[in-house]
Amino acid sequence: xxxxxxxxxxxxxxxxxxxxxxxxxxxxxxxxxxxxxxxxxxxxxxxxxxxxxxxxxxxxxxxxxxxxxxxxxxxxxxxxxxxxxxxxxxxxxxxxxxxxxxxxxxxxxxxxxxxxxxxxxxxxxxxxxxxxxxxxxxxxxxxxxxxxxxxxxxxxxxxxxxxxxxxxxxxxxxxxxxxxxxxxxxxxxxxxxxxxxxxxxxxxxxxxxxxxxxxxxxxxxxxxxxxxxxxxxxxxxxxxxxxxxxxxxxx
Numbered sequence: 001x002x003x004x005x006x007x008x009x010x011x012x013x014x015x016x017x018x019x020x021x022x023x024x025x026x027x028x029x030x031x032x033x034x035x036x037x038x039x040x041x042x043x044x045x046x047x048x049x050x051x052x053x054x055x056x057x058x059x060x061x062x063x064x065x066x067x068x069x070x071x072x073x074x075x076x077x078x079x080x081x082x083x084x085x086x087x088x089x090x091x092x093x094x095x096x097x098x099x100x101x102x103x104x105x106x107x108x109x110x111x112x113x114x115x116x117x118x119x120x121x122x123x124x125x126x127x128x129x130x131x132x133x134x135x136x137x138x139x140x141x142x143x144x145x146x147x148x149x150x151x152x153x154x155x156x157x158x159x160x161x162x163x164x165x166x167x168x169x170x171x172x173x174x175x176x177x178x179x180x181x182x183x184x185x186x187x188x189x190x191x192x193x194x195x196x197x198x199x200x201x202x203x204x205x206x207x208x209x210x211x212x213x214x215x216x217x218x219x220x221x222x223x224x225x226x227x228x229x230x231x232x233x234x235x236x237x238x239x240x241x242x243x244x245x246x247x248x249x250x251x
Contacts, residue, residue, distance in 0.1 A: 030158035031086030042075030066124030077104035101155035108148030
């Protein structure tokens with residue numbers, strides 16, 4: 001295997017198509033975590049009231065426009081971004097997924113405050129339903145601010161990893177090029193010719209004399225122009241040789 005210095009020297013500027021390919025494992029962990037965080041952000045306002053963990057209105061499966069704009073839509077963006085990171089082998093799609101997850105995480109953080117601009121000075125997200133200070137803080141962190149911050153961290157890490165062509169990517173390019181060269185060399189090798197020995201049975205002439213025939217060596221395989229000469233050789237031999245027992249007698 002080539003050393004790191006050799007790979008950097010040989011593939012300092014890989015082709016664009018090679019740079020755009022990325023191993024699926026590169027964004028697998030970040031993508032999976034983002035999908036889970038997005039699902040949490042989109043489902044907790046509907047199932048949280050079962051556990052006493054909710055924003056007003058604190059009833060399960062209650063839909064409001066505030067929940068649509070501040071929780072459902074950013075959660076969908078984070079889930080889609082995580083799936084792109086998890087499944088894509090193209091760097092462009094993975095980068096788009098990271099950016100989409102970043103946007104969703106940022107909206108979880110700033111959305112409740114910005115919603116006051118169109119909701120009459122109060123947050124469209126509602127108010128924490130807990131009556132205790134600790135419970136209220138936990139709900140704000142779990143629904144919006146802490147959730148958005150964690151999403152930003154994982155999406156930012158994924159964006160950085162996808163933006164760089166690392167040493168592992170260069171090694172993968174090197175291995176793919178070597179494999180392609182070996183395959184091209186194998187296809188360029190000519191097909192080997194085989195020699196088939198036919199045992200020709202002995203015969204007799206018209207006067208009863210025994211006629212011995214030597215074994216016939218026949219070469220099979222493709223000629224220089226790529227045409228199989230096996231059938232042609234057999235046909236020429238059949239035309240040139242007289243049948244057994246029909247040779248002319250010496251005068």
